[in-house]
Amino acid sequence: MGWLWNKSHDAPDQDKAVNDTAQPKADQAKAGWWQRLKQGLKRTSDLLRTDIRDLLARREGELVDNLLDELYTILLRTDMGPQAARQVCDRLAEQYRGRLVTLDQLLASVKATFLDMLRRESTQIRMATAGPTVILVVGVNGSGKTTSIAKLAYRLQNQGYRVLLGAGDTFRAAAVEQLTIWAQRLGVPIVTGPPGSDPASVAHRAVAQALQTGADVCIVDTAGRLQTQVNLMEQLKKIRRVIQKQIPEAPHEVLLVLDATAGQNGISQAQGFSEAAGCTGIILAKLDGTAKGGVILPIQQRFQIPVKLVGVGEKLEDLIEFDPVQFVEGLFA
């Protein structure tokens, strides 16, 4: 079993990460979200960049199968999956096989491929033209829904919106308490229901209260569920219907919270939740760890659900806007 123990690919990366976090705070604030995005993605970018440079430094010149195989391995490490990685490599092979390539050419090509996969459209939260905007947040267990909701509420609050939360996770122990604590910290109203009650009724009352009190945004939490749980997916549909009854065009956004550490199951999650709840966007949470979150590439490719926000830390302000162009630039900058 010990055949992998000695192989260490990430040791240099870890040192870099320590340096990053040691940077002065003032710098971070000045550089703004772009800096933070870059930091969140730094691991992916470092990895891709240095390794590609290595590849070319070691054997400059001709693009051969060996080289492509190594590139394939590097891409796989980002969690983008064998299929998407193979596509990238095939495309490179087609363009450059047997030719002399420079780093710039290779990078430009990979970038172009990634940009093809990532949809370049607005990542803004779609707001209602009139009346409250309803945002439904869904995802598997432990993906970071509740924390992301708190961050999203904080973000919208800072943009001048009056936010209301609906604690629709009536299943998991103390989930309501968790969101309530966040609501208190943020000073936003929250609608809750007793444990085990119908989440659709909580959603209904949250929307009703938003209408009544004239709140700008109503964010509805849901219990974590696996996309294979038929009954729970039906429950999501019901929550959707209940919201729609009061505001026909609601929910204006259905955000899927995806764990950046997730592997290929992310694809199945995107599909399952889209079918049940009609996801309009993705929040990629926990991108501040060593995980790369590359699974969003095949997800974009297959379902065209735009990534709207990225979670890059545990603090309230650590939810930043996602921009595909910047994302790709961040990978290789």
Next chain:
Amino acid sequence: MFESLRTGLSNAFRALQGKARLTEANMREGLRLVENSLLEADVNVDVVRQFMENVSAKALGEKVLNSLDPSHQLLLIVYKELVALLGPADPTLPLKKEVNVIMMCGLQGSGKTTTCGKLARWLQERKIRPMLVAADLQRPAAIEQLQVIGRQLDVPVYTEPGAGDPVTVCRNAVGRAGQEGCKVVILDTAGRLAIDRELMDQLVRIDRLVQPDEVLLVVDGMMGQDAVQSARAFNDALELNGLIMTKLDGDARGGALLSVRAVTGVPVKFIGTGEHLDALEPLHPEGMASRILGLGDMLAMATEAQRLVDEQERQRMEQKLRERSFTLDDFKSQLEKLVRPGLLQRFMSFMPGMDQLRELMGDEDATLALRRAIGIINSMTPQERQYPEIIDLSRRCRIARGAGVPPFEVNAMLKQFAAMRDVMENLVQVGAAERLQAIQQLQQAAIRDPFSVLQRTKKGTGKRLTSQERERLRMQREKELRRRKRQQRRGG
């Protein structure tokens, strides 16, 4: 969308089917697809590469090249190697006389708190009094969550409201457990990123000062390539004793388990298969291997089935199957257990190639066929149920009238019963080869055409041919086929 994931491997081996011998070239194709399948299952790249090297070396050996059924042999090698890497599972917790301390650690959202509750319940079932300790002071309401779980199980929960240092909380808790007569203390630590030095140091401090007897790493079953990095960080910082993989009740293939096993080398203690507190099971390396390979977790299916029937009945049923005296009455009682909302779809999710089918039909559709089958069996006499061979035209018409279905459905049901019986009888046989064959048979049928009824496999005629004879027969067959084609062309 999953056809590539789930049937990739079966395709690889289908390519081998009908070929008498493995050449290095066609095997490489098969191995490449195995590799792909493992990568789709989120096994770490390096782990996959190592694994493939091992398997290739074995598979390219002479034994396989000269074996009579190469596809089976190759599959068995891959499968056995996987089982060896995943196992042996160790669903035990060694307990000493004094207070035992179990520390749970893992990333955020991996399912630590829920798993603490499951472990407590597991201990309770074994008449051991556990105590839960809320050492997660980071996440809002983590303490409340543990308290709710404690109330549900009637297990004491130790908390220190307003405490700042989890290390002291853990230490005090161990002291309290002794006073309260709790034999096992379960520490629910805060989730953390592997690169968060500060929080990792805190874990190390708990480890050093409280000296837990068991340190268990909780790993999310949906994790991707990063599983290696985080498991390595936890393994370096702490002396891990075991793994628990969670969220395996969905369609995640759980390849991360292989990665984590490879990195840490510690055994898998349990797997989490649901949100309820009783959903903690020992790992079956065989089932997990099939699952990672994308063969579908037939063992999980068998386990689920086991849950539906009590032990006695299960033994009776197995006995019957082994004696090959499985009747329509038994079939009916099994069908009746399946007619439960959502259950069938869950079963289908275990099986490769069944995904599309599952999506296509609602719960009603799924159980409708079963209810009809039950209705048909209900319209039979006891004798007919015992010996379905006696059902002739007039009996068939009578049964059809009784059940309110067209007569051909009676026939279809009987055919399906015969095919099912074969597969199930094979499944309970002791030999691994027979079981594997049954699994493959199910899977092939599902992939070929999910809507078709299970085909009965042809039994051997008892006559064995030499390879020369087979070759001659094959030539004859092909010649005949060519002749027919020629004729057809001329005719058309």
